Amino acid sequence: MKVKAFGTELTSNFTATDGLNVVVVVPTTKVRVRAVDGFGLPRSWPVELIGVAKGNGTIGPVEVLGNGTYTARVLAFGRWFNSTFFAVPGKVQNVSVVVPTALLTVRAVDGFGRQRDWPVEVVGVSRGSGVVGPVEVLAGTYTARVSALGAVFNKTVEVRPGENATAAVQVPTALLSAAVVDGFGSRRDWPLEIRGVAGGRGSVGPVEVLGGRRYVVAAAAFGKNFTEVVDLAPGANATVVVRVPTAKVAAKVVDSFGRQRDWPVEIVGVASGRGGVEPVEVLAGRYVARASAFGREFAVELAAEPGKVAEAVVQVPTAVLNIVVLDDDKKPLDRYVEYVAVGGNSSSKPPRELELLAGRYTIRARDLGKETSSEVELGPGEVKTVELIIPGTAGFDVGGTRVTYSTAAALVAVALAAVAGVVALALRRRRRQAK
Structure with missing residues (x-):
C-alpha cells in the first residue's frame, strides 16, 4: 500500500484478511525554529526552515517528516547563519539559530584617562563624538579609531559572542607650558613660542599636545633666539623655562x-x-x-x-704738578713771570695743582727776559712740585720793578765812572787855576 505525504511516497506491505483495517503511519514531527542573538534573546530577524517555511523571528511549530535532516537559517547583519538538525518522529523540536552577537562600546580618552569629545568610530560599524555604543556587532575583530590633534589613533578589539565589551582608545596627550625669564630669574614679556603649537609673550599654556614627542620652545630677545628642547611623556604636565642669559x-x-x-x-x-x-x-x-x-x-x-x-x-693715569719759579736766591718770581709752558699748557703764572697725564714733560719758563727749562717724570697718582731757578734774576724790588744784582752793579759802575769823571774834571780845573 502506498501513501503520499509531504511530497514523499510511503509504502506499507500487508496480507489481506477479512475485516482488516490497514493503517499507514507517516513518521512526522513538529519543529519550531527561532532566531536568537549571542545573549540568547529572541530576535525578529528573517528566519527560514529551508524547503518548509519562512518567517520573522520564529517559525512554527510546523509539521515535517521525521527521520530526516533539515537546515534552519537566519539572515542578520547581511549574512546567513545556519543550524542543521535531525528530525526525530513523534516529537516537538525547538531549534534555535544563534547569531553570535555582542555589544561593543568605544570611548575616546586623553593621556590623563579623561573622556574627550573627539571623533570616534568602530570602523565599518558606527561613528560618534567622544563615545560610540553600545552597538550590536557580530563576534570578531574590530578596529576602534579616534581622530585628535591632527593625528589618527587605532586600537584592535576582539569581541566574543554574548560579551558586553568596552574599549578605550587613548590619545597620548600631555600638557605643556612655557615661560621666559632673564638671567636674574625674573619673568619677561619677550616673544615666546612652542614651535608648531602655540605662541605668545612672556608665557604660553598650558596647551594640550601629543606625548611621546620632542618639542622645541624658543624665545626671542636682543635680536637672538634662545631654545630649550623637551621630550614629553604621555600624561605629563610639564613647564619649560627658557632662560635668556x-x-x-x-x-x-x-x-x-x-x-x-x-x-x-x-x-x-x-x-x-x-x-x-x-x-x-x-x-x-x-x-x-x-x-x-x-x-x-x-x-x-x-x-x-x-x-x-x-x-x-x-x-685715567693722572698726576698733579706744581711749578715754582725762583731767582738765584730761591725767592719767588711769580709777579715777573712772562710765561710757563708744560705739556701744551701755557700761562702767565706758575701753575698750581696742574692735572696732567702721567709721563715725561719738559717745563719752560721765561722771566725778566731770561729763559730756563727742566725735565720732569710724573707717575700715576703722583703729586710733584718742581722748582725752576732762572739764573741771573736775583736782585731787589724797587717800586714794583725787579732790579737784578747784575743790573745794579752795572748801574753802580756807571755811576762811579760818572763820579770819577766829574772828580777828574774838577781836579784838572783846579790845577789849571793853580798855575
Missing part, C-alpha cells in the same frame, strides 16, 4: 686718585654718558668700556656673567 653692566671714569670725573665714558655698543653709565641690561659676554680725557682714549674690558651686575672702572 642677561646681565647688567655699568661703568665710571676716575683719575689716578680714585675721584670720579666728568669725562665722556661709554660701554661700546651699549650706552654712553659723562662720568659714568648707569647699569644697563645686556646679554652675558665680554664688553669694552672706554673713556676720553686729555685728547686720548682709555679702555678696559669687563666680563658680564648671567644674573650678575658688572661695573667697569676706567682709570
